[in-house]
Amino acid sequence: MSWLHRPHSRRGLLTTAAGLALAGATSPVHASPARAGAAARAVAPTAAQTTYTNPVIWQDFADIDVIRVGDTFYYSASTMHYSPGAPILRSHDLVNWEFAGHSVPVLDFGAKYDLNGGRGYVRGIWASSLGHRRSNGTFYWVGQIDFARTYLYTARSVEGPWTRHATLNNVYYDAGLLFDDDDTPYVAYGNTQISVAQLSPDARTQVRAQQVFSTPSSVGTLEGARFYKINGNYYIFLTRPANGQYILKSTSGPFGPYEMRQLLLNLPGPIPGGGVPHQGGLVDTPDGDWHYLSFVDAYPGGRVPALAPITWTGDGWPQLQLVNGAWGQSYPSPLPPRPVAPLTGVDTFQGTALKPHWEWNHNPDTGRFSVNNGLTLRTATVTNDLYSARNTLTRRIQGPTSTATIELEHGGMADGDRAGLAMLRDSSAWIGLRRDGGSTRLVRVDGITMDSNWNTSNTGTEVAGTSVAGSRIWLRVNADIRPGPGRQARFSYSTDGTAFTGLGPAFTLKNEWQFFMGYRFGVFSYATRALGGSVRVARFELATP
Structure with a gap:
């Protein structure tokens, strides 16, 4: 497989030797015209293969950000008015997850989060970003609160202690954090009008910001940015709530220009009665296999995570692997299963x-x-x-x-x-x-x-x-x-x-x-x-x- 099919990524610490072929995958099966844009390669697991079943966790963990540090995966999610906020889950195989900690120890964003003179219901921790910086061995969490300001937290371990730093004087809506190859921090952010900001070396102030993409009216709203550098290209992964996922690609640097492709739209999901998988993140395994961890609207229970394999086209675009034209209820396991502390x-x-x-x-x-x-x-x-x-x-x-x-x-x-x-x-x-x-x-x-x-x-x-x-x-x-x-x-x-x-x-x-x-x-x-x-x-x- 060519190097273009075996990308390496830089986001937190996502470095791979490569290898994107899914073990046991059959020959390609094309999506129907109604699902054009949801590029597919069918997967037919055999009985001898170890498989997993979606959802990988049937609990409410939405607005997913997922990273890998060495051989360990970390998963951050929204919590809104619940405290502590921004939970972190840990896994060694992308399927079995355990609680590790929270990035935001207390919602110290005003008295309303104390139920004191006000209430913070459906406010607080929305879509935010978790990253790891290899140069200093530190985890970073960044998120905007109340559409008013952006907060930065850091820790040497996901278990904490987490430290809140001086707030950024900018509002990075649905921020996606990237540490580039030269260690420069960036965030991609915005709703419909998508921007990129370069941060100072300590990630606490803004150096430069620029709008890099305007969503076509035919697409509607794009938000929930996740920012990646993969095989030298820059990618901004965006959701069309609540039924689509798109990706922007730049070959010229973090500030673009960017072109757009649709990854999925109105795709049948893996949970009977649930919605379309969307708003998550891309992550690679140590062996170089790529996966997309999304969430599925599954009310009254909330928004629950589903996992699917990703491959890449020769010109550097991700393709979602489908099963019979849908997000599979089952796929081959990405890695050998590793035991974790149970969620129940x-x-x-x-x-x-x-x-x-x-x-x-x-x-x-x-x-x-x-x-x-x-x-x-x-x-x-x-x-x-x-x-x-x-x-x-x-x-x-x-x-x-x-x-x-x-x-x-x-x-x-x-x-x-x-x-x-x-x-x-x-x-x-x-x-x-x-x-x-x-x-x-x-x-x-x-x-x-x-x-x-x-x-x-x-x-x-x-x-x-x-x-x-x-x-x-x-x-x-x-x-x-x-x-x-x-x-x-x-x-x-x-x-x-x-x-x-x-x-x-x-x-x-x-x-x-x-x-x-x-x-x-x-x-x-x-x-x-x-x-x-x-x-x-x-x-x-x-x-x-």
Whole structure:
């Protein structure tokens, strides 16, 4: 295979010896005219080959940026109002992923991210970029917040600590970070009008910026930039939300000129009922095989990652390998599988810090929770609104269906307190305890909703309840997050951790995309009268059937 078919890349640390032939690929099969522009080479895995199935993770990790450092892959995603932000996943085979950390330790972008005098719902960490600089062995994260300014964070290890630096005085919308062969940092960014900025050697100020491409009206909107240098050419990978992916190529340098090609448009995706794979990143393996990690709209669960192989044309354009004219549900594995820490399972909150699986709804009040052989939540907010309650701790839901169970010790609740387990989104419900007049009841609450401006429109209605004795209870939610309308969550409880009893009607999940983030399990405790009460979560389990 010619060198043009065996490109090497520079983005973070993406250096390859090359080799882009997919093992086991059959002869080319052309896409139908309706899918013109979605260049394809069919893949027919044999039974003897190791394969993977899409989605590679059935959890909500959107606006993907993916890089390789040596033989390890890192994956960054959007988190909006959840804190810490910008999670980083780690893999050695592009298929099996584990949590490594977060690039943004706290959303210190204003009081609204503390649920203090405002709220940051559907703001915060949008499409951002993760890079690695070989010259100093440092990871870089860059992202714009609130369309107001761009922030830079660095760390020597993805586990942290991450340091926030002086903000850039420019707004790089959907920035894609590139460290060039001479170590010069650049970002590609913009919506429809795509620009490139050269940064100072420390990446903290702008040296030069120039618009390099204007999207044709026939295409519409392009955004979500990812910036690469591959085989001497510069590429800006762009999404047409939410059904297309395009790429710009320059042979003359980072400032262009650029020409455009379509990689895919209206391509059938690998998740039944889900959307078109788009807005992700390109990455190569140490052996030189290339892959595209995208996300698929799969509400009510969110946006989940799908992987597919990439080859290159003789004139340096990427081609997506399809299966029967679609993004394959299965492909040959890029690399031998390597074990990782599971994204599901049991957490008993050992040690003194939360695992990176967890993210708070907005920034927590750090003085009102503790981790030490269990999680203690002391009420942090006096409110009757779940959406205004601080220290609600969230976990992504594992698809297509999964069950969350918490063991809750509630003897420390005060009069007026509410605590339990929620299905959390802009239409929410929960099962939990309410302490009033010296007695405790187990209740189911439905109809907690937000309006289109993400203000609370309804604080909910009790739809079922029963009395409880003792100071310990197990609460459970079983969630069906397969894409499509009418999916439901069912709530139950146990007094012994073994036999569970349903409480209240099934809750129908909202599957519109506008909130962006998918449903999460939420563990909460808030006061409606006065602070002072607490609960202890002794155990959390996320299990699949």
